């Protein structure tokens with residue numbers, strides 16, 4: 001672990017030297033650039049070493065956004081970032097305001113900082129599984145490879161795997177998922193001129209039936225409910241019949257009508 005960190009530091013130091021040389025050669029011949037990392041900070045610097053025009057200010061630019069600006073006249077400018085180089089890789093530009101402007105380029109270059117879109121993926125038997133890894137860091141990945149634990153490297157040649165990769169992203173498609181064959185851990189491995197990085201995605205393949213379980217569960221629930229309601233209604237019905245007809249008053253009513261009838265008939269007879 002410590003050896004690895006030391007290695008990274010050494011690599012970084014080397015890289016800074018390289019970028020200084022390249023920066024001096026590629027952009028403006030008078031600017032020396034630098035990247036240093038110390039106590040949780042990254043410091044970028046630009047220094048005009050050759051005789052120069054009158055400077056009226058400085059600017060630091062990253063991704064076409066101005067990070068800071070000042071109106072000092074110094075031949076040296078620096079920009080401080082909280083965090084580690086791995087989190088802030090990219091192309092930065094220092095601008096010396098003069099007529100004309102003098103621009104320097106400072107690259108924070110790191111080995112690939114790979115991560116998986118999802119650490120665990122699920123797929124249904126027979127479907128196509130899609131596993132994706134990305135690398136937001138600079139510089140872009142030059143080579144992506146996929147490996148399956150216990151199976152070695154995967155490639156397009158087998159016909160079951162389709163791998164599509166770009167500088168920032170790689171995608172592994174597994175055709176016709178098989179529970180036995182495809183469940184497991186997959187790793188995406190990235191390489192750029194500064195080193196390598198990787199991430200792991202674990203894939204679970206469910207049987208088709210498993211995908212149906214939630215639906216079957218709902219059907220079963222509905223059936224149980226319907227049965228309960230049905231039984232309840234059936235039990236209630238026999239009690240309700242006499243309740244509705246009101247056992248006591250019914251005979252009275254009929255008696256009353258009988259009496260009335262009798263009276264009418266009696267009256268008629270009279």
Ligand SMILES: *[C@@H]1O[C@H](CO)[C@@H](O)[C@H](O)[C@H]1NC(C)=O
Pocket residue numbers: 018019020022023024026091105106107139
């Ligand atoms: C920074 O990276 C860009 C893009 O890869 C490259 O063209 C440029 O030369 C690099 N600059 C330095 C100073 O290394």
Ligand SMILES: *[C@@H]1O[C@H](CO)[C@@H](O)[C@H](O)[C@H]1NC(C)=O
Pocket residue numbers: 047048049076
């Ligand atoms: C800038 O470069 C000059 C000449 O190379 C050097 O003397 C000076 O110390 C540098 N300034 C800083 C702040 O690094």
Ligand SMILES: *[C@@H]1O[C@H](CO)[C@@H](O)[C@H](O)[C@H]1NC(C)=O
Pocket residue numbers: 136140166167168
């Ligand atoms: C990588 O991502 C950046 C933004 O994060 C984008 O500007 C760039 O075009 C992407 N590069 C590739 C090769 O896809």
